[in-house]
Amino acid sequence: MSNTPNDASQSGATENQIELLEVEGLSQGQIVRRRFFHHKGAVVALIFLVGIVALAITSIGIGGWDGWYAYKASGQGSTYPLVDGGAPSSQHIFGQDEAGRDVFARVMQGTQTSLLVVLAVGVIATVAGVLFGALSGYYRGAVDSWLMRFTDLIITMPVIVIGAVLALLSGGSNALILGAFLGLVLWPPLARLVRGEFLSLREREFVDAARVAGASDSRIIFKHMLPNAVGVIIVNVTLLMSSAILLETALSYLGVGIQAPATSLGKLISDYQEAFATRPWLFWWPGLFIVAIALCVNFIGDGLRDAFDPRQKRIPSERKMARAQRVARPTATAAPSATGEAGAS
Amino acid sequence: MFSFISRRVLAGLATLLVSTFAMYLLVDAAIRPYIFMDLESSTKPNKAQLIAQRTAELDLDTPSVIRYFKWLGSFVTGDLGTAWQSGQSVSTLLQGAVISTIQLVAAATVLAVIFGVMVGIVSALRQYSSFDYLTIFVSFVLYSLPAFWVAVLLKQWGAIGFNDFLRDPNLSLLAIAIIGVVVGLFWSLAFGGTARRRLTVFAMGFAASAVALLYLQLSGWWERPNLGPVIIVVTGTALAFAITALVSGLKNRRALYASLSTVVLGVIVYYPIQSVLRQVDNWWLVLVLAVVTVAVGIGVGYAWGGPDKGVSARAAAITAFLVGSMIFVDKVMKVWPAYFGATAINGRPIPTIGNSTPNLGGNFWVQVLDQYTHLLLPTIALVLIQFAGYTRYSRASMLEVMSQDYIRTARAKGLPERTVIMRHGFRNTLIPLATIVPIDVITLLGGAIITEKVFARPGMGLLFLNSLQRGEIDPVMAYLVIVAALAIIANIVADLIYAALDPRIRVNA
Numbered sequence: 001m002s003n004t005p006n007d008a009s010q011s012g013a014t015e016n017q018i019e020l021l022e023v024e025g026l027s028q029g030q031i032v033r034r035r036f037f038h039h040k041g042a043v044v045a046l047i048f049l050v051g052i053v054a055l056a057i058t059s060i061g062i063g064g065w066d067g068w069y070a071y072k073a074s075g076q077g078s079t080y081p082l083v084d085g086g087a088p089s090s091q092h093i094f095g096q097d098e099a100g101r102d103v104f105a106r107v108m109q110g111t112q113t114s115l116l117v118v119l120a121v122g123v124i125a126t127v128a129g130v131l132f133g134a135l136s137g138y139y140r141g142a143v144d145s146w147l148m149r150f151t152d153l154i155i156t157m158p159v160i161v162i163g164a165v166l167a168l169l170s171g172g173s174n175a176l177i178l179g180a181f182l183g184l185v186l187w188p189p190l191a192r193l194v195r196g197e198f199l200s201l202r203e204r205e206f207v208d209a210a211r212v213a214g215a216s217d218s219r220i221i222f223k224h225m226l227p228n229a230v231g232v233i234i235v236n237v238t239l240l241m242s243s244a245i246l247l248e249t250a251l252s253y254l255g256v257g258i259q260a261p262a263t264s265l266g267k268l269i270s271d272y273q274e275a276f277a278t279r280p281w282l283f284w285w286p287g288l289f290i291v292a293i294a295l296c297v298n299f300i301g302d303g304l305r306d307a308f309d310p311r312q313k314r315i316p317s318e319r320k321m322a323r324a325q326r327v328a329r330p331t332a333t334a335a336p337s338a339t340g341e342a343g344a345s
Numbered sequence: 346m347f348s349f350i351s352r353r354v355l356a357g358l359a360t361l362l363v364s365t366f367a368m369y370l371l372v373d374a375a376i377r378p379y380i381f382m383d384l385e386s387s388t389k390p391n392k393a394q395l396i397a398q399r400t401a402e403l404d405l406d407t408p409s410v411i412r413y414f415k416w417l418g419s420f421v422t423g424d425l426g427t428a429w430q431s432g433q434s435v436s437t438l439l440q441g442a443v444i445s446t447i448q449l450v451a452a453a454t455v456l457a458v459i460f461g462v463m464v465g466i467v468s469a470l471r472q473y474s475s476f477d478y479l480t481i482f483v484s485f486v487l488y489s490l491p492a493f494w495v496a497v498l499l500k501q502w503g504a505i506g507f508n509d510f511l512r513d514p515n516l517s518l519l520a521i522a523i524i525g526v527v528v529g530l531f532w533s534l535a536f537g538g539t540a541r542r543r544l545t546v547f548a549m550g551f552a553a554s555a556v557a558l559l560y561l562q563l564s565g566w567w568e569r570p571n572l573g574p575v576i577i578v579v580t581g582t583a584l585a586f587a588i589t590a591l592v593s594g595l596k597n598r599r600a601l602y603a604s605l606s607t608v609v610l611g612v613i614v615y616y617p618i619q620s621v622l623r624q625v626d627n628w629w630l631v632l633v634l635a636v637v638t639v640a641v642g643i644g645v646g647y648a649w650g651g652p653d654k655g656v657s658a659r660a661a662a663i664t665a666f667l668v669g670s671m672i673f674v675d676k677v678m679k680v681w682p683a684y685f686g687a688t689a690i691n692g693r694p695i696p697t698i699g700n701s702t703p704n705l706g707g708n709f710w711v712q713v714l715d716q717y718t719h720l721l722l723p724t725i726a727l728v729l730i731q732f733a734g735y736t737r738y739s740r741a742s743m744l745e746v747m748s749q750d751y752i753r754t755a756r757a758k759g760l761p762e763r764t765v766i767m768r769h770g771f772r773n774t775l776i777p778l779a780t781i782v783p784i785d786v787i788t789l790l791g792g793a794i795i796t797e798k799v800f801a802r803p804g805m806g807l808l809f810l811n812s813l814q815r816g817e818i819d820p821v822m823a824y825l826v827i828v829a830a831l832a833i834i835a836n837i838v839a840d841l842i843y844a845a846l847d848p849r850i851r852v853n854a
Contacts, residue, residue, distance in 0.1 A: 207348065
């Protein structure tokens with residue numbers, strides 16, 4: 001605001017203000033980060049998601065380490081005498097199931113499993129999608145046509161159908177293996193997008209320049225083209241992961257995903273749905289955690305898309321425009337002392 | 346064109362072949378543990394012999410590649426195989442399942458498309474308004490909802506609550522007020538505009554819904570629901586105005602009068618048609634009546650004449666269809682007291698499982714009502730999930746279209762905003778949607794697994810899931826072939842629709 005020239009007209013000042021934000025000589029990463037952190041929904045979602053992950057890991061611990069929560073989720077001695085008939089109480093904050101197991105501990109364990117599956121899906125799908133997409137976009141020809149035939153093959157079936165068969169095949173007791181199998185179902189759409197991006201990037205001048213300078217194919221792909229495609233990749237991996245969590249929980253609910261003794265959020269719902277009439281808390285908590293995680297991931301994805309998409313300039317709402325006008329007016333007319341602040345508030 | 350289609354069909358057949366081959370191997374490997382599950386835990390002395398017997402029966406010693414070709418051979422000759430655990434042939438299993446799934450998917454898709462597109466387009470036209478933000482948020486939430494959770498919630502909560510309500514149908518004044526406020530808010534946000542206009546719309550929405558609910562309550566409508574000629578006249582007239590406003594604008598008097606005259610016609614035939622409807626006993630007759638209704642609408646439109654008969658005909662046909670639907674719904678509603686009192690229903694008319702009540706009896710209309718009550722909850726579940734996708738899609742598509750140069754041209758040459766939106770904006774928005782919907786429907790046909798599982802509707806998805814978990818490969822493969830074939834057809838159809846609608850795209854290459 002301080003660098004707005006005093007003699008500028010009112011509307012000019014507003015425009016200048018908006019433009020100055022864009023031309024301050026920021027790197028691409030800075031611009032993206034700044035735009036992302038301006039997206040309130042995405043930031044709240046990010047904080048929320050980090051909170052859920054931290055809660056799931058620290059409360060019941062991971063691996064050999066025991067967390068701060070007093071009750072165990074599984075294994076020997078994980079059933080406790082019923083307090084208050086199992087209803088949520090100060091000891092068992094989410095209540096207990098009919099066997100006396102602590103629901104909070106089980107929900108946390110389910111969250112860990114589901115997040116692990118999603119992470120595995122994300123890694124596998126990203127690696128496979130980026131690799132095949134980049135190769136077929138860069139080399140075209142036979143690689144490309146094979147990739148397209150393969151994706152044609154995959155899209156003949158609803159994802160949940162292939163997912164069910166592959167999940168059954170994976171045995172379902174190990175979250176990472178299940179995640180890897182589901183990753184195999186979900187990568188083709190990502191590969192298609194990356195391919196499209198590479199097809200347009202390979203015609204650009206900087207790629208020609210790199211080639212003329214003698215760069216090898218792998219250097220061109222990974223050093224020159226991949227960083228330029230990273231926006232598409234990140235956004236779509238985020239969206240892919242939100243569909244992965246719904247897919248995993250749905251398959252576990254149907255009984256083909258995660259199998260006992262392991263548990264996941266979907267399996268908890270399927271275990272507890274009969275108890276809805278008598279112990280509704282058994283059913284609410286795992287569901288709310290699925291919704292919370294999926295919603296957070298979706299919002300983050302939305303924020304990332306806005307941040308990475310240079311064409312999309314967010315038009316401020318009418319209220320914000322009015323506020324900007326009010327802020328700009330006193331400075332533009334060089335009104336003395338505190339009236340500017342008063343007008344803004 | 347012909348060469349395009351034949352090329353795509355051939356490629357589709359090849360894809361189908363490879364896809365079934367891969368799926369056969371995968372399914373075969375996946376279900377192997379389930380085939381011997383019961384035997385492995387048994388303590389019978391002749392366990393080894395039983396296992397050997399089953400292996401021989403299912404031909405499991407043959408490599409699965411060879412078994413695939415054996416299966417393919419019999420499949421091509423029309424023998425779909427049998428589900429070995431129950432001994433039923435796959436074709437009988439499929440028959441009922443396909444019908445049940447189509448019923449579910451058709452109703453849900455139609456509703457989801459209509460509501461999703463409407464909300465999406467209004468949201469796009471009011472970009473960055475509160476309505477827009479609300480729509481975006483709601484669609485995000487719906488997008489993140491696990492289908493099975495929603496379905497179980499509806500089943501355990503919605504059904505029980507609604508059944509309790511129907512037993513003693515009394516809304517408190519507070520409930521009526523809350524519903525009125527919600528409806529009023531929705532409309533005021535959707536209409537937008539100045540504060541004064543919003544307030545007026547809110548008051549109108551609130552008053553209309555409150556009065557309607559009070560009327561329903563006081564007249565005992567919930568005990569014996571019906572539409573009757575009065576509601577048909579009132580709603581029909583409103584619909585006639587709304588449709589004319591959308592199709593041609595209210596200035597086009599001929600279109601308005603044509604629509605209104607179909608409403609009058611509908612009310613005139615309301616009593617005579619009842620005796621006809623009483624004779625109706627299958628869906629084909631209903632279809633014939635629907636076609637006749639639309640034809641009458643078109644005829645009325647042309648009869649009003651004028652320079653643009655087509656527009657009048659279109660408005661009148663749509664109105665006629667809607668009025669006809671109301672008469673149909675009215676007839677279905679009339680059997681409600683009988684249905685409600687039937688012993689098979691037992692006072693809980695909203696069922697949570699299956700697709701029909703066993704031993705219900707009654708005529709065609711009772712059966713239709715029974716199907717509807719069974720469809721109610723699964724349809725709501727599916728619509729909620731799909732609605733989000735269509736809203737987002739149509740919103741994005743409408744925003745894209747409305748920023749095109751030809752929209753600016755249309756405005757610049759002085760066309761009224763209605764024409765710009767409906768003729769230049771809306772039609773072009775539908776082009777990408779027209780290619781999404783067929784693919785979506787097919788995916789849903791195969792993928793309504795979760796809804797069918799929760800509500801125990803014996804459809805295709807449930808057939809697939811149960812056969813998979815019982816280790817029966819034949820029904821699973823039949824299901825996969827149907828789904829894959831439909832998906833391939835849907836993709837070809839989508840391409841053709843796209844080419845037909847968008848002259849920039851040509852398929853004769």
